[in-house]
Amino acid sequence: MMNHTYDPYENVLSVMDKAMEFGHIDTAMYGIIRSPQRETKVYLPVEMDNGTIQIFEGYRVQHSNIRGPFKGGIRFHQDCDLNEIKALATWMSLKCAVANIPFGGAKGGVKVDPSVLSKKELCRLTRRYTYAIEPIIGAESDIPAPDVNTNAQTMAWMMDTYSMLKGKPCPGVVTGKPLELGGSNGRTAATGRGVVICTRLLLESQGKTLKGTKLAVQGMGNVGSYTAKIAYDLGAVIVALSDVSGGIYCEAGIDPYKAAAFLESGHLLKDYQAPGVTHISNRELLLCDCDVLIPAAMENQIDETIAEALKCSCIVEAANGPTTAAADEILAGRGITLLPDILANSGGVTVSYFEWVQNTQKMTWDDEKVNRKLETILTQAFLDLKEERETSGCSWRMAAYIIALRRMVQAEEMKGIAL
């Protein structure tokens, strides 16, 4: 049964507390990094196309800037609330520490269903939100990026609004921008590419190969679609895909390029037809016969009931927080390997870091350089986790949290508390 009282912030805190104990992390220093540094809530008046005014609620939670400027995406979603954003901001701090890039963590969001807004309404909402959080963001202080239901266009509007307020172009204030406005080669595909790199490293560490491995991908947004396409290019068999309308399954494999093109032309997967393809629910996708399950949608997808019934041997978390803490225990008991979100989806923020570096240096790197550097960073992060896991005899998630907390605590200790 779905846990309706699920709280993602409680979830991340419970895992952090466990890692603190298991990894013997200094409790006083841990106390400092356990709570966010700042939570901002804003109310955004927006003129709708029909002339009425609607007030939207927005958030920006700045969890930690111990290791560098606050960093993290902005999501537009009808279920968005402060607690969810707090959890996502915390995951960003942990994620940047795992990838070992010099950023802290933050997250923002607006409670809105963007599918019912026109492009002009969306533009006005994005600009109003940027205006509201302008005092606390900046290339040296807090750098937003895309997340669920936001993209390069959203970042272009944010950068333009911020630059207008500052009276000069400020490309470094956001990442995930269009290439024309100082975006980085490889950024749009980066999170998916990172998921595939991590999946390949995990399989290789088990003596297997990505080629021929059966993958099921939940979610066909930016992360899910690039994950499926890049894995398919490398020879993986994509047995299942899904979007908000439901899933599709084909034991012989689905061509994700065809499915993505169908979605881009304004359709939903429930209407997708191809030889051998059958229609399944999102729940059936999670429980389908596959080797690696890749949740690439929202939080709280793999709960205890689902965990009991999964048929996969590995889970690679492309979404943030798709697995509950209680489900984690069940997976461990069943011997299902799980590669955690804070490693598996860190390719996005890693290439955001490259974008920020390129903006700072007024340089442009080509695709080859971006992808090579991404691979180097993720491989090192994977090896760090593997070593910690072997030394501590813990799960991949515990290893990731221990490494992240240790790095954050060490930075906090070196810095000291001035006031």
Ligand code: GLU
């Ligand atoms: N929203 C992405 C994430 O959850 C990317 C964040 C970023 O690039 O700052 O990791």
